[in-house]
Amino acid sequence: MGSLFRSEEMALCQLFLQSEAAYACVSELGELGLVQFRDLNPDVNAFQRKFVNEVRRCDEMERKLRYLEKEIKKDGIPMLDTGESPEAPQPREMIDLEATFEKLENELREVNQNAEALKRNFLELTELKHILRKTQVFFDESVPMVYKSTSTHSSNKYRRYLQMADNQNEDEQAQLLGEEGVRANQPGQNLKLGFVAGVISREKLPAFERMLWRACRGNVFLRQAMIESPLEDPTNGDQVYKSVFIIFFQGDQLKTRVKKICEGFRATLYPCPEAPADRREMAMGVMTRIEDLNTVLGQTQDHRHRVLVAAAKNLKNWFVKVRKIKAIYHTLNLFNLDVTQKCLIAECWVPLLDIETIQLALRRGTERSGSSVPPILNRMQTFENPPTYNRTNKFTKAFQALIDAYGVASYREMNPAPYTIITFPFLFAVMFGDLGHGAIMALFGLWMIRKEKGLAAQKTDNEIWNIFFGGRYIIFLMGVFSMYTGLIYNDIFSKSLNIFGSHWHLSYNKSTVWNNNYLQLSPATSDYEGTPYPFGMDPIWQVASSNKIVFQNAYKMKISIIFGVLHMIFGVIMSWHNHTYFRNRLSLIYEFIPQLLFLVVLFFYLVLLMFIKWNRYSAKNDFPMTEACAPSILITFIDMVLFKSSKAPGKDCNVHMFAGQSFFQTIFVLIALACIPVMLLGKPIKIMQARKLANEEVQPITGSSDAEVGGMSNGGGSHGGGGEHHDEEEMSEIFIHQGIHTIEYVLGSVSHTASYLRLWALSLAHAQLAEVLWSMVLSLGLNKEGWLGGIFLTVVFAFWAVLTVGILVLMEGLSAFLHTLRLHWVEFQSKFYMGHGYAFQPFSFDTIIENGTAATGETE
Amino acid sequence: MKICGPKCSLCGLIISVWGIVQLVLMGLFFYIHSVALIEDLPLEEEYKTLEEFYTAANSAYNQNAYNCWIAACIYVLTLLLSAQQFYMNSRVTAN
Numbered sequence: 004m005g006s007l008f009r010s011e012e013m014a015l016c017q018l019f020l021q022s023e024a025a026y027a028c029v030s031e032l033g034e035l036g037l038v039q040f041r042d043l044n045p046d047v048n049a050f051q052r053k054f055v056n057e058v059r060r061c062d063e064m065e066r067k068l069r070y071l072e073k074e075i076k077k078d079g080i081p082m083l084d085t086g087e088s089p090e091a092p093q094p095r096e097m098i099d100l101e102a103t104f105e106k107l108e109n110e111l112r113e114v115n116q117n118a119e120a121l122k123r124n125f126l127e128l129t130e131l132k133h134i135l136r137k138t139q140v141f142f143d144e145s146v147p148m149v150y151k152s153t154s155t156h157s158s159n160k161y162r163r164y165l166q167m168a169d170n171q172n173e174d175e176q177a178q179l180l181g182e183e184g185v186r187a188n189q190p191g192q193n194l195k196l197g198f199v200a201g202v203i204s205r206e207k208l209p210a211f212e213r214m215l216w217r218a219c220r221g222n223v224f225l226r227q228a229m230i231e232s233p234l235e236d237p238t239n240g241d242q243v244y245k246s247v248f249i250i251f252f253q254g255d256q257l258k259t260r261v262k263k264i265c266e267g268f269r270a271t272l273y274p275c276p277e278a279p280a281d282r283r284e285m286a287m288g289v290m291t292r293i294e295d296l297n298t299v300l301g302q303t304q305d306h307r308h309r310v311l312v313a314a315a316k317n318l319k320n321w322f323v324k325v326r327k328i329k330a331i332y333h334t335l336n337l338f339n340l341d342v343t344q345k346c347l348i349a350e351c352w353v354p355l356l357d358i359e360t361i362q363l364a365l366r367r368g369t370e371r372s373g374s375s376v377p378p379i380l381n382r383m384q385t386f387e388n389p390p391t392y393n394r395t396n397k398f399t400k401a402f403q404a405l406i407d408a409y410g411v412a413s414y415r416e417m418n419p420a421p422y423t424i425i426t427f428p429f430l431f432a433v434m435f436g437d438l439g440h441g442a443i444m445a446l447f448g449l450w451m452i453r454k455e456k457g458l459a460a461q462k463t464d465n466e467i468w469n470i471f472f473g474g475r476y477i478i479f480l481m482g483v484f485s486m487y488t489g490l491i492y493n494d495i496f497s498k499s500l501n502i503f504g505s506h507w508h509l510s511y512n513k514s515t516v517w518n519n520n521y522l523q524l525s526p527a528t529s530d531y532e533g534t535p536y537p538f539g540m541d542p543i544w545q546v547a548s549s550n551k552i553v554f555q556n557a558y559k560m561k562i563s564i565i566f567g568v569l570h571m572i573f574g575v576i577m578s579w580h581n582h583t584y585f586r587n588r589l590s591l592i593y594e595f596i597p598q599l600l601f602l603v604v605l606f607f608y609l610v611l612l613m614f615i616k617w618n619r620y621s622a623k624n625d626f627p628m629t630e631a632c633a634p635s636i637l638i639t640f641i642d643m644v645l646f647k648s649s650k651a652p653g654k655d656c657n658v659h660m661f662a663g664q665s666f667f668q669t670i671f672v673l674i675a676l677a678c679i680p681v682m683l684l685g686k687p688i689k690i691m692q693a694r695k696l697a698n699e700e701v702q703p704i705t706g707s708s709d710a711e712v713g714g715m716s717n718g719g720g721s722h723g724g725g726g727e728h729h730d731e732e733e734m735s736e737i738f739i740h741q742g743i744h745t746i747e748y749v750l751g752s753v754s755h756t757a758s759y760l761r762l763w764a765l766s767l768a769h770a771q772l773a774e775v776l777w778s779m780v781l782s783l784g785l786n787k788e789g790w791l792g793g794i795f796l797t798v799v800f801a802f803w804a805v806l807t808v809g810i811l812v813l814m815e816g817l818s819a820f821l822h823t824l825r826l827h828w829v830e831f832q833s834k835f836y837m838g839h840g841y842a843f844q845p846f847s848f849d850t851i852i853e854n855g856t857a858a859t860g861e862t863e
Numbered sequence: 864m865k866i867c868g869p870k871c872s873l874c875g876l877i878i879s880v881w882g883i884v885q886l887v888l889m890g891l892f893f894y895i896h897s898v899a900l901i902e903d904l905p906l907e908e909e910y911k912t913l914e915e916f917y918t919a920a921n922s923a924y925n926q927n928a929y930n931c932w933i934a935a936c937i938y939v940l941t942l943l944l945s946a947q948q949f950y951m952n953s954r955v956t957a958n
Contacts, residue, residue, distance in 0.1 A: 498899050784934075785931075788923075793931075793933025796930050797938065804882065
């Protein structure tokens with residue numbers, strides 16, 4: 004195993020594969036997933052490559068499989084996913100697969116077509132059924148109207164008579180038009196009243212009605228009735244609501260017009276017999292036909308189901324196979340063809356440590372294909388930048404992802420991930436310090452870790468869940484560290500635990516306490532034992548409501564600056580690893596040393612001042628070392644930088660904390676100032692001198708370093724690349740670069756130090772929010788008097804618990820996470836990390852199948 | 864009998880367990896008259912004598928302790944209920 008500290012050493016290799024063995028070998032390499040192939044014919048477009056046909060066939064197969072998958076999903080049949088990945092099939096098996104898919108697809112298409120035709124038929128028949136039923140109502144209900152007015156008592160008789168014997172159109176019309184119609188008929192005008200009946204979707208109906216009215220100038224009569232049950236659209240299976248309508252009109256001209264409008268509105272018209280007996284007969288016929296159709300439809304569905312269930316068993320397996328074949332041919336397309344056409348030549352990046360395993364895999368592939376000529380793996384010299392490959396496991400993967408999200412490390416550059424594993428959860432916990440919230444987070448992380456296998460198996464598309472699950476080890480560590488800092492801050496849901504017994508004691512007697520509203524405990528007297536609470540904050544501070552925040556602010560602010568400065572110094576020291584590894588003496592001397600010196604004499608001195616202040620001043624001391632004489636560190640620091648003489652904080656106090664302080668401070672500032680020109684000019688001037696020297700010694704030969712020019716296409720970094728690479732850069736560019744870097748560093752160390760104050764700010768905000776939530780919500784439940792309080796408390800507690808998780812753990816956790824990320828990316832990594840590399844993307848079946856269709860993306 | 868879905872019952876389970884643990888502990892702390900929790904007692908702003916304050920505070924501590932334990936008991940009930948629901952849901956999905 005390689006270490007996480009630097010990326011793997013890579014080698015560019017040339018691979019000669021015999022044509023017959025190439026397929027099997029590439030398949031073996033894909034299973035291994037340790038080789039990144041390079042495109043050797045980038046100028047050839049995708050359609051002119053050698054294995055275009057095979058890729059196309061795979062595409063076709065994939066399309067068929069996707070079609071099958073769609074149909075299976077539509078029917079809600081569960082797909083068997085064993086999670087195993089079958090080996091890539093031999094090329095000759097491809098034909099079998101193709102034939103199987105072809106057969107399945109044709110069968111399914113045929114079944115679908117039949118089903119659709121049947122369904123359309125079914126829809127028409129149901130619509131017709133509804134028309135017949137509804138129109139019957141239209142025709143019927145006008146009967147009593149007509150005759151009720153004239154002869155109410157005999158209407159029943161009339162109706163029966165009508166039903167029995169109305170074959171005549173006149174009667175029908177008489178009923179439809181009511182009295183007026185009858186009256187209109189009486190004068191003997193030749194009135195032929197026609198009607199059409201049909202079905203239209205419900206939302207179109209109002210527009211349809213208006214159109215009819217306008218186009219026919221109100222000369223048509225529309226009746227409509229809703230079909231209550233939804234109908235199924237045969238083409239897409241949607242449920243649609245429709246209405247039956249019937250239009251009465253007079254004359255052929257209107258008829259054509261009405262029909263045109265119906266056509267325009269996509270209404271389906273159905274022939275409707277005019278005579279009731281015919282209608283009844285037709286309805287009977289329709290009913291029997293619907294029943295017949297239902298049985299046929301059921302059988303078709305059964306058949307379809309059987310086909311799909313059979314396919315669902317193998318579908319995932321087939322997908323894997325086809326994707327593997329396709330990936331192999333895609334890879335083969337990247338290869339060069341030998342002149343003799345007997346052999347394929349590939350170029351690939353390979354981790355040096357894995358060459359043995361790769362050769363073994365190649366040998367296996369050759370044996371499988373039955374070829375006698377072994378493949379040749381030949382290491383090449385190159386000036387190109389190799390890809391960055393950090394071997395990770397499931398634990399380090401998430402941390403590496405945090406680093407890579409900022410930028411993939413340059414090749415063989417020092418990787419901050421191993422340190423991030425500890426510093427990231429720690430800085431997070433400084434902001435999130437609460438034993439209770441930390442415990443919730445740690446338990447959640449622990450649960451995900453314990454159930455890892457089961458949770459990983461059920462793949463979901465839920466992005467948020469995937470993020471949480473991917474970062475389960477980070478979450479767990481963040482939780483555990485937060486529990487630790489929670490103990491230090493002595494905060495559990497904003498309450499304190501008095502484990503070791505507070506070291507503060509009340510020395511006031513009863514009457515003093517009774518008569519005074521505000522009393523102080525002085526550390527100078529016997530109120531304070533003189534030794535601090537053994538672990539973390541003294542729990543007494545929780546009840547000190549008036550100066551708790553003042554005390555904690557002073558503590559947390561200093562702590563965050565101390566951690567920040569240490570973190571940054573650590574970052575600068577990391578750059579030493581890079582400079583020594585890349586043998587970059589110039590950077591080491593003219594960048595690393597002044598940078599470190601600058602940081603130490605200014606900011607590490609600031610940290611030292613804090614410790615000196617903590618150490619030397621105490622309430623129990625006499626003047627001038629009492630707490631009243633403790634100087635403000637910030638003011639001291641500002642005065643130091645501005646060369647101002649400080650003022651003593653009190654009358655009997657000393658100006659300085661220790662002897663010779665002002666002398667040291669002057670020296671320190673001068674050293675820091677002296678560092679700036681060294682950083683700014685040291686390296687460029689040295690490079691300039693070296694160039695001059697080289698020019699004098701050797702005559703410049705143009706194009707002597709062609710290979711280097713190609714290799715250092717992304718050069719220009721002031722550290723990271725070797726010294727000789729600066730030859731290509733303009734001198735002015737080097738100066739500008741160095742200037743930018745220096746300004747960034749000098750200003751950065753000030754602003755970055757201040758930036759670490761976010762540790763304090765967020766931790767304060769978190770503690771306050773937790774306290775507010777407790778006193779505003781949970782206290783309500785606790786403050787309830789009487790026995791009902793218990794029930795009330797149950798409800799309030801649930802509410803408080805939900806808010807705690809939602810606001811304090813999730814939202815505050817997210818914000819603390821983002822701030823920690825920023826502290827690492829900006830404040831820490833800017834001190835040493837280049838991140839100019841590109842990631843190693845090996846040809847691996849696992850990732851290809853996981854990403855589904857992404858295999859084609861890179862090459863096309 | 865099914866009242867709520869799998870997510871709801873899981874949520875109920877978690878809150879119940881959390882409630883039982885925290886409320887039993889808080890009841891214990893109230894019972895031993897923990898000073899840290901004095902702000903959560905139902906006390907008046909002012910008392911005439913010290914004894915009056917002590918008796919009020921003591922009874923409030925005890926009352927709060929019992930209230931916490933009552934709430935914890937109710938959470939035992941909700942725990943059983945949501946556990947039964949969870950079991951039903953898991954059986955439904957398994958079938």
